[in-house]
Amino acid sequence: MEKRIKYLSTVNERTLQQAKDISIAFVTFSALLIVAVLFVSTTLNFGNKIQNLKNNVYALNQRILDYQNKIQTVSTELEIYKQALVVMEDE
Structure with a gap:
């Protein structure tokens, strides 16, 4: 009976450790996923501003x-008026 309790205690500790490992992996993966989404969003926003x-x-x-x-156009018109003025002065 004592061996069985000791075995169950070991199994529970292993299960608890596996659950902790899975939790750490999930949190790490979630953080990386959030960082990736933010990076893509920022990049698209930056590209949009550049296009603007x-x-x-x-x-x-x-x-x-x-x-x-x-x-x-105004310079050309001024030149024409200037030439017309010169012609009028000559006459």
């Missing part, structure tokens, strides 16, 4: 080109 910045830079470049075209 690229779109903003593209829009600003388009506005700059539009202003350059307007400046060129």
Whole structure:
């Protein structure tokens, strides 16, 4: 009877140790999974912000080109008026 109780005590200790090991493994795996999900989420968010910045830079470049075209048009018109003024002065 004493051997049986001692054997059951050993089995319970082994079972308890296995349960602790499984718990530690589960907590470790859960933590790694959470870290992986956060990493992916952060990476996607960062990529989204980069894409947003690229779109903003593209829009600003388009506005700059539009202003350059307007400046060129005004410069051309000024040149025409200047030449017309020179012709009028000559007459």
